[in-house]
Amino acid sequence: MLRQKAFMKKTKSGKVLKVVKEHYLRDDIWCSVETCKVCEHTEPVLSAVPSINKAFRLPHYIIPDTNIFINQIDVMEHPLITNVIVLQTVLEEVKHLSLPIYQRVRDMIANKEKRFYVFSNEHHRGTFIEKLKDESPNDRNDRAIRVATKWYANHIKDLNPRVSVVMMTDDAGNRDKATADGLQAISVKWYIEALDNTEILDMMSSAKDLDDGQKTIYDEHLSSAHISNGIKSGKYLQGKLGISSHNYLEGSIYTKINGEEGTILIVGRSNLNRAVDGDIIAVELLPKSEWRTTPTGVVVDEEEEQAEEESLKAEQEAAAATAAKEDTIMAEPEAEKATAAVEAHKLDTPQPCGKVVGIIRRNWRQYCGFIDRKSVHTPAGSSAPVNVLFYAMESKIPKIKIRTRQAHSLLGKRIIVAIDSWPRTSRYPIGHFIRALGEAGDKSTETEVLLLEHDVPFHEFSKQVLSFLPVEGENWVVQPEHFAGREDFRSLNVCSIDPPGCTDIDDALHVVPLANGNYQVGVHIADVTHFVKPGNVMDQEAASRGTTVYLVDKRIDMLPSLLGTNLCSLRSNVERLAFSCIWELNKDAEIVNVRFTKSVIASKASLTYEEAQNRIDDASMQDDVTSGIRILNMLAKKLKQRRLDMGALTLASPEVRFSLERDTQDPVDVEMKELKETNALVEEFMLLANISVARKIYEKFPDSAMLRCHPQPPSANFEKLEKAVARFGIEIDHSTSKTLSDSLDSAVLPEEPYFNKLLRIMTTRCMMQALYFCSGAQIEQEFRHYGLATDIYTHFTSPIRRYSDVMVHRQLHAAIDSSLSYGDELTDKEKMNDLCGNLNHRNRMAQQAARSSVELFTHLFFKNKTEEEEGYVIRILKNAFIVLVPKYGIEGIVYASAKVSKADSGESATAQPQPILVYNPETDCLQSTETLAEGETPKTQVQLFQKVMVQISIDDDLKGGGEGGMRQKLKMELLKPWIEGISVHGIANKDDPEAHAVTSTKKRDEAPVPAQDKKRAGKRTKA
């Protein structure tokens, strides 16, 4: 049957068109219930006997309305919710309202165990309804849901009279209408409570329950119409809120103020007015009299916080009225906040300050964290629902109030929580529990936390993604037809040089001396784009992942391992497809010419850096591969020298590698990474290839080439460093990378051999991030790569583990083969820009995740250990300083205030830590507080580059309540120099054999096993 709906529509040009929408009603839409004999479905989704619960003791299917999915998606995802009929009406509304939630509903529908069935009620003859006159679209849809529910109820009545359908809606009016129609209807709360499962109860979005609505704390947010008018008129400014990592009550936006770019500070709870880090907000400037010269540091409104905790406690005590004895844990003031390290700023002119008047777009996500033990006051074992406070691992996020029945069993665990709302009457945002990840401090739990917190997609590749792999699987081999359009390089002496244990080999090299005295040098890169075709699901997944992520003990791949570690990996003695860059270089390693070609290679050797180095050094080895490596090494040295002459920087990072115990993967040793000459050999040719390719693709795609730049750092970044080295008589000239490089080379202190490396580490931190960009989006002067001192650069050499390289391969292929057809993915500036944005984000997150992983293993390594080590002051904060311990590559904060122990401060526990050293912005030093005469130096001071002795241990307070809460922290305490009130007496060197037993980590009986190599993390990625 065909129904027609005609209406008139006016076009932009004023023409009136008659639009006819056709709507087919069908008879072949089935109920999908297993036992149904009337319908002709072949793979029924709904089980014959669905689940029951206390409210409905008979088996039933659930038909939720749209708002159930929108508001309670976490509940719907719980494994207890199965056999759900998703009406087409509902699915379309969900799609319209929220794409992310729509995607989650689609995922549930795809999950066979959930038994979610989509019923096309809008096309079913028995359930389609027309909108009535005067009926709103909402009312029409509610009615459509009731009609479909009624149809199902009648349809299945004959199958098994015991099985029924239940409509689920939180709209009381709709429920009443349903009941009047003789249907069963229920609210989500009623239904979930009848399931008797504490976990799913906690997952209910409970904003209404938790908003006690007593006292208004915050100003109202303006309406969106009000905001957009205000922004147009210039009354309000908009920007993305960034919260300080040292103080969650201090944030800023970067925006245009009177036509000039600048920062607006937003300080304090009421000015922040419920905005959360990452939200897009509308801000009103405060009058100049309220501007501040420096960020305040810590804003303490402890009294209010304590009041909040007291009220939580009172609530909980009431909730646990059945308890025999009341728990007497007192709410403690937040030691953490009182001692929060504040970065020392010196700003002479008052900074514009503002106040949040409205939220343009929320950036709420799911947060990993833990329940604040101090907020739980019910007796152990109590499962009464209580309101507790949740701390996100991300310190920029405010505490979140959640309601839970599992408070005690969740203590000490990492959990995930979502924010539901932040009403004006609630000090904290209100959220709900989603799931528990596991015990805090546990390696696998903490690894999952760091992946989630850094937005690293780590799910297994879906069947759909895997379906785009070659059907031959591991048996895939190069076939005669693959030679079409490729050069046959199988006879060349190609070899690869990588870290030990490397399984994803994406580059290999060869060299051939030419008759004219020059050399033919080839860099061969895995031909990933032969296997990954633009736009298919595997390509989309790789584009979204952006990069492979290297953690200490595992790798999260960008591409399925069949490609990454097998078919694309350029292993020795197998034929592989490659994309080759072939140069003719003269004896001085200058490029005579360059060309690019797809090829087939057969590598003769996969070497480690060490093996390659040994071959170079062993004069008795004269085979072709070894001779080739020697020539490459000679050329690489010349390339490197020329780069350095041009001003390329040699920077440093305090990178370490862990030796892991084979079975448990626990760290047993840690050492600084050591670089061999052969590391540099490979790196030089990769840089050369990347530069050559960059020129080629920019020539072909001037508006849309994917390139990589490294902006020059602003002078301000070097201010403190310059001041600090001046006292050693050293000058840093950073006007160009060449002058900077020369300054670094000459900055040597004979009495302190580590000084130069330390300076390079600190210089690295003055640098900007290198970024991918689309050539059409920047002017040519901005293409420059400052660190590498080249005018153009891209990433071509690692397509297995970087998506940028995949795009560059496609662009290069199009550049060398004019007959190749390609889509707008290579030419569309907008699309390329968006992709660069995602890749830059993923890249940054991958680096941070790798760093967090090192941090986690450092914590595991120092567990139950206390070590004394030499360190250097690398940063001065307002009330603390940061020490780098080169041996372990770790950094820790040493506070410049006296510790107030509980015993000293007595019951009140409100004493503030007393500053022992204060910050002097003139000298960027922390100094003792005595009054100084003109020209006198303070008795004690702490300054950059100062060598200190520290004691390292782990603040192992995983149960919460201590300074770090459950954010496990490395504890660094000052041993030398001795500063009364700050320094501690070391315990490691006491004459206690047991103390020695736990500290002697390096003299174990068992030899350390080889480190799991964090392949190339940081090796070439820095380029």
Ligand SMILES: [Zn+2]
């Ligand atoms: Zn049926």
